[in-house]
Amino acid sequence: MARAATTADAFNAVAEPRRREILDVLAGGERTVNxxxxxxxxxxxxxxxxxxxxxxxxxxxxxxxxxxxxxxLQPRALKPIHDWVSGYAxxxxxxxxxxxxxxxxxxxxxxxx
Amino acid sequence: MARAATTADAFNAVAEPRRREILDVLAGGERTVNxxxxxxxxxxxxxxxxxxxxxxxxxxxxxxxxxxxxxxLQPRALKPIHDWVSGYAxxxxxxxxxxxxxxxxxxxxxxxx
DNA sequence: CAATCGTATACCCATATTGATATGTAAAGA
DNA sequence: TCTTTACATATCAATATGGGTATACGATTG
Numbered sequence: 678m679a680r681a682a683t684t685a686d687a688f689n690a691v692a693e694p695r696r697r698e699i700l701d702v703l704a705g706g707e708r709t710v711n712x713x714x715x716x717x718x719x720x721x722x723x724x725x726x727x728x729x730x731x732x733x734x735x736x737x738x739x740x741x742x743x744x745x746x747x748x749x750l751q752p753r754a755l756k757p758i759h760d761w762v763s764g765y766a767x768x769x770x771x772x773x774x775x776x777x778x779x780x781x782x783x784x785x786x787x788x789x790x
Numbered sequence: 791m792a793r794a795a796t797t798a799d800a801f802n803a804v805a806e807p808r809r810r811e812i813l814d815v816l817a818g819g820e821r822t823v824n825x826x827x828x829x830x831x832x833x834x835x836x837x838x839x840x841x842x843x844x845x846x847x848x849x850x851x852x853x854x855x856x857x858x859x860x861x862x863l864q865p866r867a868l869k870p871i872h873d874w875v876s877g878y879a880x881x882x883x884x885x886x887x888x889x890x891x892x893x894x895x896x897x898x899x900x901x902x903x
Numbered sequence: 904c905a906a907t908c909g910t911a912t913a914c915c916c917a918t919a920t921t922g923a924t925a926t927g928t929a930a931a932g933a
Numbered sequence: 934t935c936t937t938t939a940c941a942t943a944t945c946a947a948t949a950t951g952g953g954t955a956t957a958c959g960a961t962t963g
Contacts, residue, residue: 679918680950692805710940725941744930744939752881759875766872768865792948793920823910838911857909857960
């Protein structure tokens with residue numbers, strides 16, 4: 678069995694840095710494929726394929742405008758990621774680091790004896 | 791060129807559901823490899839390899855305890871993910887959805903004429 | 904020292920990937 | 934209608950993957 682498809686879920690889709698860049702650009706407003714090509718300095722077919730992946734996980738939506746296709750962000754698709762990682766956000770807060778330090782010290786003292 | 795390595799960064803490491811499960815378990819406290827094997831119902835070599843990936847991105851740390859190896863969470867490694875996705879968190883808030891709806895309506899009216 | 908336990912690593916396989924390039928297609932313009 | 938524009942898709946190559954299984958290795962135990 679191979680690695681999960683990038684279209685499997687938002688986690689996989691967003692693992693690719695280029696796709697995160699695309700989303701970052703779209704966060705600033707709708708964009709045409711060509712606009713993305715120029716902004717990201719990527720080949721057009723690559724942009725199209727990245728957009729396809731993002732579409733399949735629901736992170737972007739398309740709208741036809743003549744012979745252009747306008748993509749826009751659909752940030753809700755990122756919510757599962759946010760929900761998951763937020764559960765860890767507390768754990769690296771400073772106060773927890775301090776606590777962790779204390780606990781480490783206690784452990785080391787135990788090891789020492 | 792193939793897909794980026796899972797060890798390239800936290801985003802890639804965490805794209806695998808099994809690795810997220812491992813982190814979720816470790817969020818509850820340190821665990822031995824065997825404990826993870828039993829909790830996750832995965833083959834031991836697979837757990838070991840997943841742990842290796844998580845180690846390489848700094849998401850877990852190991853401690854030797856006799857012939858066992860105790861893994862613990864290092865949540866700081868997930869901070870880049872949280873930082874990135876938090877930028878989108880506002881965008882799916884209800885009030886923004888409402889605003890978005892209004893904007894869509896306006897756009898459609900324009901298209902109609 | 905031999906046997907066993909707890910982990911890590913090596914190997915094989917099937918698969919999905921990204922980049923590059925070429926080609927197909929629908930819309931707009933001459 | 935022919936051409937150009939704007940995208941999407943197909944194909945090829947190289948590669949990293951995760952699962953399965955076998956095996957190697959260090960620590961503990963007898």
